[in-house]
Amino acid sequence: MTQLTSDMPVESLRLGFIGAGRLGCALAWSLAQRGVSVHAVASRSESGAAALAEPIEGCRILMAQAVVDTCDLVFITTSDAGIAPVARSLRWRPGMGVVHCSGATEVDALASAAAAGALIGGFHPMQTFSDPAAAVRSLPGCMVTVEADPVLQAVLARLVARLDCTVNVLPPGMRARYHAAGGYASQFVNVLLAEGARIWASWGGDEEDAMRALLPLLKGTVSAIESAGLDKGMPGPVSRGDVGTVAGHVQALTEMDADAIALYRALCRRTVPLALRAERISAATAQEIQRVLDE
Ligand SMILES: NC(=O)c1ccc[n+]([C@@H]2O[C@H](COP(=O)([O-])OP(=O)(O)OC[C@H]3O[C@@H](n4cnc5c(N)ncnc54)[C@H](OP(=O)(O)O)[C@@H]3O)[C@@H](O)[C@H]2O)c1
CATH class of the missing domain: 3.40.50.720 (NAD(P)-binding Rossmann-like Domain)
Structure with missing residues (x-):
């Protein structure tokens, strides 16, 4: 040998x-x-x-x-x-x-x-x-x-x-941290889709329909990230500065259950710095969105 x-x-x-x-x-x-x-x-x-x-x-x-x-x-x-x-x-x-x-x-x-x-x-x-x-x-x-x-x-x-x-x-010495980072592009995507399907189920929709709706959306988001980057490739109301739409989500999910609104708030708070970094919203709009989320 x-x-x-x-x-x-x-x-x-x-x-x-x-x-x-x-x-x-x-x-x-x-x-x-x-x-x-x-x-x-x-x-x-x-x-x-x-x-x-x-x-x-x-x-x-x-x-x-x-x-x-x-x-x-x-x-x-x-x-x-x-x-x-x-x-x-x-x-x-x-x-x-x-x-x-x-x-x-x-x-x-x-x-x-x-x-x-x-x-x-x-x-x-x-x-x-x-x-x-x-x-x-x-x-x-x-x-x-x-x-x-x-x-x-x-x-x-x-x-x-x-x-x-x-x-x-x-x-x-960095392997545990590095591996945890990978989880955000693997198992946590499953968790996010499962939460989407759970919200879908709240009006009687089934998981199969939810996946038919959400998977093409996920693929579109991945392509947007690939072509425009994490910040400029981020879709959704925060990236457009639609404060009223975010307020509507907060109200609907608060009415649904405590878990739904807790996860939404945590995730939505993380969208604000990305929208700011993309220069898609002003500092004043960012503050407005934070206020709606904190209410
Ligand atoms: N799966 C992934 O997505 C992924 C991604 C990146 C890294 N990894 C890493 O790759 C490694 C393997 O993961 P995996 O997902 O391939 O696991 P796995 O499908 O469970 O395969 C592990 C294999 O190891 C064999 N094995 C277990 N103990 C053994 C022993 N004492 N001596 C000889 N063979 C033994 C088993 O063989 P038998 O079937 O013959 O019992 C089993 O099929 C792990 O370190 C994991 O962290 C996995």
Whole structure:
């Protein structure tokens, strides 16, 4: 087995995966499709490992230690809680690489591998992986946060480029904060849509209709943000300075229930600085909107 060097071409790497779940499959398949050798996989279940290996020519199903022993760079793609115990349970070689793909877990979860001389790192794609085949299609264009020893950093950056993704570099100790930020473009979008559907249900509308109405709106908003930016791409009454419309919302949701108005107030307060930043409303209008929200 070779030791990693910063100028090592990705074609000469032998990659291994431990953990054949949603992200493991999507990442292994994407790399294999782009000419990187995914040499071996281990997982808790043989069926999981077989699902990852099946579409990749030459990918072997091995025990986790054999993956480590036969690969130059190993991706631990178990659940977050499994990363440190899996790393501790294996014997690592000096100069090989090992990374995890968790956004929230610090890289030192791999400290036991580092103690054996392995180069350790984090490789976190900022994307949702639910259906691995769909994730293969949505991965190009994403940002991948790489935090690693310098030699491994260079190797991982080339893998990111091979995936047609871009590298984000994160200072140590910031992973929990960084991962929380990602939640605003993932699970909290679900929460906001669920609140829209709950309001929709208050007059007897069903969730399916609500999603038919709200999802195209969400897509339009995302395109507006992409083309005009967060502030100038923000739609809605605050961005137009429609104080009366905001007052109508406040009254309607206050009549609905305490939760509905509490969330509306918290979110609407955050729209005001964006509208100001876009120079769409004056300071006086911003104050008027704040007054309506505080009433
Ligand atoms: N899903 C996402 O959207 C996403 C996005 C970015 C980052 N990530 C990160 O990617 C990593 C994997 O997440 P995931 O969503 O792919 O999880 P997942 O679908 O639950 O897959 C984890 C896989 O790890 C295997 N596994 C668990 N414990 C193991 C052990 N001790 N030894 C070997 N294999 C073991 C399981 O395999 P079996 O099926 O064989 O039991 C399971 O399929 C996590 O660190 C997560 O934070 C996920």
